[in-house]
Amino acid sequence: MLDWELAWSRALYGPEGFFARGERPAGHFRTSPLVGPVFAEAVVALLDRVDHALGRPARVDFVDVGAGGGELAEEVRQRAPAGLAGRMAVTAVDVAPRPARRLPGVTWRSTPPPRVVGLVVANEWLDAVPCPVLVRRGGGWCRVGVDAAGRETVLDPVDTTVQAWLEHWWPVGERARGGAALRAEAGTTRDRAWCSVVRTVRAGVAVAIDYHHLLADRSAGRVDAGTLTGYLHGRQVAPVPDGSRDLTAHVALDASAAAVHSVVGEPLFTTLTSQRRVLADLGVVRAVPPPALAAADPLGWLDATARSGGAAELTSPEGLGGFGWLVHEVALPVRVLAAGHRDTAA
Numbered sequence: 024m025l026d027w028e029l030a031w032s033r034a035l036y037g038p039e040g041f042f043a044r045g046e047r048p049a050g051h052f053r054t055s056p057l058v059g060p061v062f063a064e065a066v067v068a069l070l071d072r073v074d075h076a077l078g079r080p081a082r083v084d085f086v087d088v089g090a091g092g093g094e095l096a097e098e099v100r101q102r103a104p105a106g107l108a109g110r111m112a113v114t115a116v117d118v119a120p121r122p123a124r125r126l127p128g129v130t131w132r133s134t135p136p137p138r139v140v141g142l143v144v145a146n147e148w149l150d151a152v153p154c155p156v157l158v159r160r161g162g163g164w165c166r167v168g169v170d171a172a173g174r175e176t177v178l179d180p181v182d183t184t185v186q187a188w189l190e191h192w193w194p195v196g197e198r199a200r201g202g203a204a205l206r207a208e209a210g211t212t213r214d215r216a217w218c219s220v221v222r223t224v225r226a227g228v229a230v231a232i233d234y235h236h237l238l239a240d241r242s243a244g245r246v247d248a249g250t251l252t253g254y255l256h257g258r259q260v261a262p263v264p265d266g267s268r269d270l271t272a273h274v275a276l277d278a279s280a281a282a283v284h285s286v287v288g289e290p291l292f293t294t295l296t297s298q299r300r301v302l303a304d305l306g307v308v309r310a311v312p313p314p315a316l317a318a319a320d321p322l323g324w325l326d327a328t329a330r331s332g333g334a335a336e337l338t339s340p341e342g343l344g345g346f347g348w349l350v351h352e353v354a355l356p357v358r359v360l361a362a363g364h365r366d367t368a369a
């Protein structure tokens with residue numbers, strides 16, 4: 024039996040771990056960069072706003088953290104407008120090896136660059152950062168142990184850091200008295216990971232995009248069973264830490280927002296909003312092409328239809344459109360996101 028957090032780390036990032044040996048999201052689940060070019064175009068629109076806010080400097084960074092197969096970095100590189108492309112430094116950061124295909128103009132690294140002026144995007148990264156997995160026992164939280172077949176046991180009570188995080192961010196109140204098998208995942212490791220990335224931004228924007236829950240969800244018991252799960256070849260499967268599958272849990276993005284505010288000294292403006300809202304702000308619209316276009320310009324009609332389908336998928340409230348966007352605008356003289364997003368009081 025291993026502590027779940029350690030078993031999770033080994034299963035994904037150990038010597039023969041799922042991501043460490045080069046498995047890519049494209050083979051197992053669908054992420055926004057895999058939907059098509061619409062997502063990358065929105066990211067380019069955001070990068071252009073950041074570049075404008077920075078005063079169009081001689082060099083502007085685009086950093087994709089947890090880059091997977093490098094699809095987003097590649098598309099952003101290719102789709103940047105001429106005025107930006109020549110000044111852009113594109114970096115894909117992943118612990119996985121560089122993909123075999125050529126990625127012209129993209130630097131591949133295993134750690135984030137130390138100093139960024141521009142835009143950092145971490146799409147579905149934090150959910151893949153292993154974190155403490157806990158169960159409520161005898162009036163307190165205990166760590167959960169697991170073996171390679173997924174059989175679980177209850178381990179020691181949590182330490183004071185995890186305890187403090189849970190008390191603040193995952194309050195179970197009266198439900199703890201009912202004897203129900205409450206579970207939780209503490210976001211301590213995600214908060215630290217995200218802070219270390221935001222700290223690299225000297226000026227610009229850092230965005231974490233992920234499936235998430237908020238304090239209101241956790242307090243109300245909407246995630247009392249925890250969210251730890253697995254993905255394999257396009258299907259959701261049991262979370263077994265044997266290296267065969269992705270292991271993931273939803274991210275407490277509000278906790279990460281607060282953590283950033285407590286450690287990042289730069290002038291900072293934070294917004295926690297949804298992908299649906301940000302993409303609307305960035306000009307993504309679902310425009311169904313007129314049927315007459317099919318006869319006049321069949322290829323144009325096909326392209327417009329694919330784009331419309333992509334926009335619909337990326338903004339669906341039940342799917343990718345419901346993902347949280349945690350946006351930190353760092354040391355910028357003007358705001359980058361339009362007014363009207365739900366701002367955090369972090």
Ligand SMILES: C[S@@+](CC[C@H](N)C(=O)[O-])C[C@H]1O[C@@H](n2cnc3c(N)ncnc32)[C@H](O)[C@@H]1O
Pocket residue numbers: 042043048054055056057088089090091092116117118119133134145146147148151152
């Ligand atoms: C769920 S995938 C998302 C991939 C891509 N962003 C996308 O949306 O298609 C998470 C990726 O984060 C990478 N990753 C996890 N921890 C990392 C770390 N500490 N540094 C760099 N990459 C990491 C994994 O190897 C994996 O490729």
